[in-house]
Amino acid sequence: MPAHTGGGFDDLFVDGADWESLDDAVGESSITINMGPQHPSTHGVLRLILDLEGEVVTRLTPVIGYLHTGIEKNAEYRTWVQGTTFFTRMDYLAPLFNEAAFCLGVEKLLGIEAPERAQAVRVILMEFNRIASHLVWAATGGLELGALTMMTMGFREREHILDLFESQSGLRMNHAYIRPGGLAQDVTDDFVERCEALLDLMPRKIHEYEDLLLRNPIWMERLQNVGVIDADTCQQMGVTGPLLRAAGVPWDLRKAQPYSGYEQYDFEVAVDHAADSYARFLVRFEEMRQSLKIIRQAIDTLPGGPVMVQDKQIAWPSQQSIGPDGIGNDPDYIRHIMGESMEALINHFKLVTQGFPVPAGQVYSTVESPRGELGYAITSNGTNKPYRVHVREPSFVHLQSADLMARGHLVADVIAVVASIDPVMGGVDR
Amino acid sequence: MTEVTIPGLSADPLTLEAIERRMQDRFPTLATHIQYGELTIHVTPDALIEVLTFCRDDDELRCGMLVDLSGVHWPAGDHVIDRQPSTTGWPEYRVSRDQGVIEVLYIVRSIERNHWFRLSLPTSDENPRLPSATSVYASADYPEREVYDFFGVEFDGHPNLTRILMPDDWVGHPHRKDYPLGGVNVPYENDKFIPPPNERDLRDIVGGEGP
Numbered sequence: 001m002p003a004h005t006g007g008g009f010d011d012l013f014v015d016g017a018d019w020e021s022l023d024d025a026v027g028e029s030s031i032t033i034n035m036g037p038q039h040p041s042t043h044g045v046l047r048l049i050l051d052l053e054g055e056v057v058t059r060l061t062p063v064i065g066y067l068h069t070g071i072e073k074n075a076e077y078r079t080w081v082q083g084t085t086f087f088t089r090m091d092y093l094a095p096l097f098n099e100a101a102f103c104l105g106v107e108k109l110l111g112i113e114a115p116e117r118a119q120a121v122r123v124i125l126m127e128f129n130r131i132a133s134h135l136v137w138a139a140t141g142g143l144e145l146g147a148l149t150m151m152t153m154g155f156r157e158r159e160h161i162l163d164l165f166e167s168q169s170g171l172r173m174n175h176a177y178i179r180p181g182g183l184a185q186d187v188t189d190d191f192v193e194r195c196e197a198l199l200d201l202m203p204r205k206i207h208e209y210e211d212l213l214l215r216n217p218i219w220m221e222r223l224q225n226v227g228v229i230d231a232d233t234c235q236q237m238g239v240t241g242p243l244l245r246a247a248g249v250p251w252d253l254r255k256a257q258p259y260s261g262y263e264q265y266d267f268e269v270a271v272d273h274a275a276d277s278y279a280r281f282l283v284r285f286e287e288m289r290q291s292l293k294i295i296r297q298a299i300d301t302l303p304g305g306p307v308m309v310q311d312k313q314i315a316w317p318s319q320q321s322i323g324p325d326g327i328g329n330d331p332d333y334i335r336h337i338m339g340e341s342m343e344a345l346i347n348h349f350k351l352v353t354q355g356f357p358v359p360a361g362q363v364y365s366t367v368e369s370p371r372g373e374l375g376y377a378i379t380s381n382g383t384n385k386p387y388r389v390h391v392r393e394p395s396f397v398h399l400q401s402a403d404l405m406a407r408g409h410l411v412a413d414v415i416a417v418v419a420s421i422d423p424v425m426g427g428v429d430r
Numbered sequence: 431m432t433e434v435t436i437p438g439l440s441a442d443p444l445t446l447e448a449i450e451r452r453m454q455d456r457f458p459t460l461a462t463h464i465q466y467g468e469l470t471i472h473v474t475p476d477a478l479i480e481v482l483t484f485c486r487d488d489d490e491l492r493c494g495m496l497v498d499l500s501g502v503h504w505p506a507g508d509h510v511i512d513r514q515p516s517t518t519g520w521p522e523y524r525v526s527r528d529q530g531v532i533e534v535l536y537i538v539r540s541i542e543r544n545h546w547f548r549l550s551l552p553t554s555d556e557n558p559r560l561p562s563a564t565s566v567y568a569s570a571d572y573p574e575r576e577v578y579d580f581f582g583v584e585f586d587g588h589p590n591l592t593r594i595l596m597p598d599d600w601v602g603h604p605h606r607k608d609y610p611l612g613g614v615n616v617p618y619e620n621d622k623f624i625p626p627p628n629e630r631d632l633r634d635i636v637g638g639e640g641p
Contacts, residue, residue: 072605073604240495390501397497400568
């Protein structure tokens with residue numbers, strides 16, 4: 001870590017080899033060090049500039065933008081359906097939430113609602129995604145704070161959830177499975193079976209993690225009273241999600257403004273009061289349990305029927321059963337467009353090449369992502385492409401308050417603070 | 431897990447019409463409209479801080495959180511936005527404006543009352559300048575830097591208005607519709623490959639002087 005002393009005209013720059021001379025030169029003054037963007041414990045490419053007084057942090061300045069890929073700008077030149085494939089790549093640990101939030105916004109503009117079966121499948125997959133995301137948080141957070149076993153265990157169980165996603169969408173991550181109007185395709189025949197297996201497995205595993213961490217003195221010592229941010233400050237800083245709930249506010253968009261039929265499931269909002277990193281750990285683990293509870297109910301009441309709206313102007317023709325050879329398109333569908341109906345072929349061609357127009361207007365659609373309120377502010381000008389899509393990314397907003405949480409703590413606690421915020425740089429930089 | 435209730439969360443949330451009335455009682459000149467079940471209040475830049483403070487402090491509204499701040503560029507001129515080649519029956523997007531506008535959208539939310547609405551502020555795209563909301567909502571810090579970075583809107587009173595996602599020495603504001611897109615032509619002369627210009631050096635296209 002290169003370092004230089006802050007303030008004054010006699011700034012001293014040290015680039016690693018001459019630490020011995022630093023001690024004398026610094027004396028009483030403060031020191032500024034750079035951490036990241038390739039530091040192993042900064043969750044990807046996050047760079048932090050730390051002002052230190054001894055080993056105590058007096059100011060933390062996040063520097064972001066290393067992973068900026070211009071997704072919002074790119075989406076302005078793609079059709080609405082293609083937008084899903086872009087937005088799913090933002091917060092890559094919660095791809096289904098990005099897809100769902102975007103599609104809910106587009107559906108709001110179109111004035112349509114996905115069929116019940118599609119909504120239930122969305123809920124099931126989103127809740128599994130929430131568990132997978134929290135598992136990565138526990139895994140990487142554990143790794144950074146010295147609980148290496150948690151890392152291996154977290155990624156191990158996440159792999160089972162990704163297997164489920166792969167079996168349904170074809171991809172482990174970045175699925176583009178949720179589409180405006182419903183889903184890309186219906187779930188497979190063994191979907192319920194696969195979910196049941198996970199529902200059977202996960203409670204035991206969550207118990208196992210808790211055995212490891214819940215009363216672990218090192219874990220508690222590293223997290224308790226670190227990174228405290230109270231409820232009022234949370235609101236002022238725009239902090240939502242597990243951080244806000246750990247500060248004692250039971251705010252959850254699934255309860256407050258239900259979408260995709262969340263109002264029909266019985267679950268509790270996980271809340272804690274300590275507002276420190278340990279409370280966030282407790283909240284996230286309780287959320288995993290509540291997610292399992294939601295999935296259980298959603299599977300038990302999984303309705304039948306189509307998974308895409310019946311409007312041929314919108315329903316993208318990817319909604320097909322796979323042929324007996326396992327690949328390619330549904331033979332019935334191909335026969336219909338190639339042999340029976342010229343209009344169907346024209347419609348297919350136009351939908352695939354041009355997409356569908358979406359009425360002009362502005363909407364803001366939100367879902368409760370594993371990190372907090374994920375919002376899509378969509379502006380349409382009535383054409384087949386978004387005019388502007390802005391994403392309210394919880395990680396981006398939460399990073400502002402890292403400074404408040406880290407001040408007065410030791411350098412080592414910065415790791416715990418960043419871990420407890422759980423930023424995903426793909427979402428922060430977009 | 432202990433049960434916590436926030437005062438007001440269980441109470442009936444305010445309807446959009448009630449919020450609209452409340453705002454118009456206090457600021458009679460503001461235009462409002464409801465579309466797609468969402469309330470938008472059109473604010474003028476000089477009234478912004480007063481309106482935001484009212485949203486935050488009013489006993490009825492109690493919007494404690496500024497959740498989102500974003501920009502939309504509506505350029506001037508009379509032209510069709512060049513997108514997919516339009517065929518019969520497809521909507522074309524024609525812009526006809528005397529003056530280019532950058533619309534900055536603020537979304538404020540009340541956790542206590544469970545409602546949210548949008549504030550919309552226009553500013554000229556030639557000299558975009560708005561008062562900073564950071565004095566009312568601290569969370570406006572990063573989003574305002576983002577809007578500055580992408581649209582060039584200068585927020586007066588912002589503590590540290592620098593680029594946030596683009597590199598510090600970047601020229602131009604990429605989310606403006608008049609920002610030149612990439613797409614570098616790769617010319618060939620017979621079988622000889624001529625290397626294209628450096629794509630990242632947009633100074634030639636944008637004509638900026640650099641930082």
